[in-house]
Amino acid sequence: MPDPTTQAAACFHDERILKARQLIRETISEYREALTRPSPPVDENKLEYEVMLKHFGHLRGGALYYPFLGSGFGNGALVELADGSVKFDMITGIGVHVAGHSNPDLIDMLVQAAISDSVMQGNLQQNLESLKLCNEVVGVARESGSRIRHCFLSTSGATANENALKMMFQAKFPADRILSFENCFAGRTMALAQLTDRPKNRDGLPQNINVDYIPFYDHDDPTGSTERSLAALKKLLSRYPGRHAGMCIELIQGEGGYYSAPREFFLTLIDHLRDHDVPIFFDEVQTFGRTSRLFAFQDLELDEYADVVSIGKMSQVCATLFTEEFKPRPGLVSQTFTGATSAIYAARFIINEFREKNFLGPEGRTMQIHERFAKHLNKLQSKFKKSIHGPWGCGGMIAFSVFDGSPERTKEFLDKLFHAGVIAFPAGQHPTRVRMLPPLLVITDEQIQQVCEIIGDVLNELG
Numbered sequence: 001m002p003d004p005t006t007q008a009a010a011c012f013h014d015e016r017i018l019k020a021r022q023l024i025r026e027t028i029s030e031y032r033e034a035l036t037r038p039s040p041p042v043d044e045n046k047l048e049y050e051v052m053l054k055h056f057g058h059l060r061g062g063a064l065y066y067p068f069l070g071s072g073f074g075n076g077a078l079v080e081l082a083d084g085s086v087k088f089d090m091i092t093g094i095g096v097h098v099a100g101h102s103n104p105d106l107i108d109m110l111v112q113a114a115i116s117d118s119v120m121q122g123n124l125q126q127n128l129e130s131l132k133l134c135n136e137v138v139g140v141a142r143e144s145g146s147r148i149r150h151c152f153l154s155t156s157g158a159t160a161n162e163n164a165l166k167m168m169f170q171a172k173f174p175a176d177r178i179l180s181f182e183n184c185f186a187g188r189t190m191a192l193a194q195l196t197d198r199p200k201n202r203d204g205l206p207q208n209i210n211v212d213y214i215p216f217y218d219h220d221d222p223t224g225s226t227e228r229s230l231a232a233l234k235k236l237l238s239r240y241p242g243r244h245a246g247m248c249i250e251l252i253q254g255e256g257g258y259y260s261a262p263r264e265f266f267l268t269l270i271d272h273l274r275d276h277d278v279p280i281f282f283d284e285v286q287t288f289g290r291t292s293r294l295f296a297f298q299d300l301e302l303d304e305y306a307d308v309v310s311i312g313k314m315s316q317v318c319a320t321l322f323t324e325e326f327k328p329r330p331g332l333v334s335q336t337f338t339g340a341t342s343a344i345y346a347a348r349f350i351i352n353e354f355r356e357k358n359f360l361g362p363e364g365r366t367m368q369i370h371e372r373f374a375k376h377l378n379k380l381q382s383k384f385k386k387s388i389h390g391p392w393g394c395g396g397m398i399a400f401s402v403f404d405g406s407p408e409r410t411k412e413f414l415d416k417l418f419h420a421g422v423i424a425f426p427a428g429q430h431p432t433r434v435r436m437l438p439p440l441l442v443i444t445d446e447q448i449q450q451v452c453e454i455i456g457d458v459l460n461e462l463g
Contacts, residue, residue: 035075038421042084049083074101076442090436095313100442113345146303153338157285157312158187168246179247185255217261246279251296254286257428258393285312290396376452405431
């Protein structure tokens, strides 16, 4: 490492900087204490807020899913909106804000990033923290025996997945097809819209990638569904011999509705894929950091099969991880932006929090959070009978369905829940489920209970 007596090191440890950081921390902590529970909008803010929402919808070419414009402040699991209302954030930007809102420790890291040179880091010029982050992520990925050797940073999960596809297609040329599971979601770029199993997401787009789908695991028919999936895989590999560059696997289907599967199911398919020299790509954009291990493939003890892996969302900076066999030739991948300096600092902070503060492991805080939610949701199911079903998911991914599971009734429930003070989001289609990605690093057991009490109130109102 470079000599610590650089001007950067001297500046960052200057007494004035250290005092300023402490003052910011104290000020943030003081004001966040005023936010203790959900609250309605401030009356005098309502009209202007509605105007802003409509104008923003016009600017972006479509209305927002929720009437949400944040004030830029919050307190852990609570977020303040620009209309003065306060809500429990149980979706966290679809899994991004895992450290909650106005987290003093995270803000301190962001202040350090703010005084570090360069807003954005990239493929040509990057600072020391990019090296440190890549080293840490690869180190974590290799903890249980994976062959991962490399890490390429990017600014979005979609780009991380695109890079993964390019690496596989290049390594397996002239293979021109990709395998994935039914009901999968990979992103919204031109290629990923084809991979994602949602026809409306590629409406009006030309086909630019050939995708073959395999049925996913069915908990109601473990043996039968495994046999059907294997039969479908065998048929496709026989129909297109040597033409599959890889199989994209979500170990827990996120956008599809939080469907999981046991290790044995994946092994049955992976063994056959290995026999046909088809690479394994674990898409962990949504699962990273939300099981008992940082990687879901570690949670399922599938380390040795990981050829290519993508991460994103709670990692703040996204990345494609890969083994030596998929090392891209010059020109295939490059990023003007690999990530904002602030996001890179935040990524290192978040990964360290999970590793150092008892969040991981079968008895870790992440799994405890799931158990707490499951306990309360099961009580609601006993009380409301047919109005709520589940819960599903794993670790920091929680889902349940309401009423008939239709998109319309679920949207009605979510809108009521939002106005009652809890933000969640839909997933899946048949049925549509309510999903939650709570801020794992900060949510308390008391807040979990309060969230579930509000869910019960909304069920009672709509029942």
